[in-house]
């Protein structure tokens with residue numbers, strides 16, 4: 001089957017990868033001149049990479065790890081010391097480590113919490129542990145049913161004091177979904193915690209050894225094209241044209257730079273674009289269906305990525321840090337953490353600004369100035385002097401992953417749509433890893449699996465197997 005996929009982010013590429021495995025012929029159409037979507041990156045005039053976002057991989061990403069194994073690029077993941085590291089707002093420059101020992105799960109994570117005395121008192125630790133019991137014991141069903149509450153409401157309900165919210169869950173919510181705990185669905189941090197507690201290396205952080213388009217997307221493109229598929233950039237989907245029976249007749253791609261629009265005829269069509277984009281392209285007659293109407297309930301959240309190059313080393317920490325700053329979320333010195341960005345003499349900090357709704361309309365300079373002000377608290381020895389800024393880049397994404405506020409989970413669509421020849425992929429679609437790289441890969445795989453199940457081929461008479469989804 002010829003399968004046209006609109007969107008060359010991780011979901012679209014993973015979908016195409018698993019479709020070629022199943023004996024189908026996918027063509028990916030990506031609107032931009034670079035692949036990767038939210039993991040896209042491009043080089044500036046000096047040849048330095050500018051990224052859409054600081055990206056961490058986790059041990060609890062089974063589908064991503066399986067995919068990278070199949071592409072034979074697992075060695076591109078640089079696993080960091082098994083720890084979570086927090087800045088301490090009242091102690092400038094001092095870090096608090098949750099070091100996870102080499103013990104079986106969940107004892108390893110629990111031990112890391114028990115051993116850390118910087119952030120939580122013993123009373124708070126006990127209350128948090130007791131409060132978490134239903135999430136651990138009753139598992140996914142319980143965690144899903146907590147989608148009606150914000151994390152702050154859930155903590156209150158479980159008798160866990162506000163200090164724990166302030167100390168831990170502001171940082172966690174901002175890192176997970178770019179919003180505060182009084183906005184995030186309790187399901188999100190609870191599921192992340194459960195995954196971290198269930199697997200020995202679930203909370204271990206890994207970095208790709210270079211920029212995602214080259215180090216992760218290109219191997220997928222090579223794999224797809226070597227097996228009869230195709231990937232085209234600068235090919236934006238403009239319109240979905242229907243047959244009289246409501247199925248898709250063709251995609252129309254917008255011609256760029258004066259070129260004419262182009263028709264794409266395929267047997268099956270997939271949207272692997274973000275929810276904000278597919279909503280604008282849905283044909284009117286589909287929009288009346290509850291399956292498509294529910295997409296109105298999902299909307300991308302703003303986030304900003306800031307990169308700052310300094311004339312010297314600010315730190316030798318090779319890891320992700322939770323800044324615990326009101327403006328910033330996580331950050332890393334990529335000159336230590338990422339092989340391709342390595343520099344023994346100069347730091348390049350990559351920082352996520354979240355929540356970003358108050359910042360997204362501000363100028364790059366205002367965002368950099370505010371970031372530097374915060375960095376003075378994190379690196380008091382070096383800033384505002386003697387360290388000097390060499391250059392900066394700001395990448396704003398006004399609508400990134402779906403905004404994970406309470407009540408959204410029920411509106412995330414499954415990959416199989418009511419239209420016979422149309423499927424959805426994308427990290428916003430139904431899968432248990434939310435808006436993440438793992439979620440994107442799994443969603444693409446689930447869409448490919450649904451297509452393979454409906455249209456078996458000689459190569460794949462049975463659907464491809466999935467790695468445990470939850």
Ligand SMILES: Cc1cc2nc3c(=O)[nH]c(=O)nc-3n(C[C@H](O)[C@H](O)[C@H](O)COP(=O)(O)OP(=O)(O)OC[C@H]3O[C@@H](n4cnc5c(N)ncnc54)[C@H](O)[C@@H]3O)c2cc1C
Nearest residue numbers: 007009010011031037038053056237426427435436437440
């Ligand atoms: C700042 C930031 C930090 C993040 N950090 C992490 C992290 O540490 N760990 C993690 O797991 N996840 C992280 N994420 C989330 C992760 O990047 C996303 O969940 C994932 O990449 C989404 O992939 P996707 O394919 O579903 O969607 P997208 O990446 O949004 O892909 C959609 C694609 O569709 C294309 N498109 C749009 N319109 C059209 C059109 N008309 N025609 C054709 N193509 C079109 C877009 O250009 C894009 O390439 C982060 C995201 C951001 C923004």
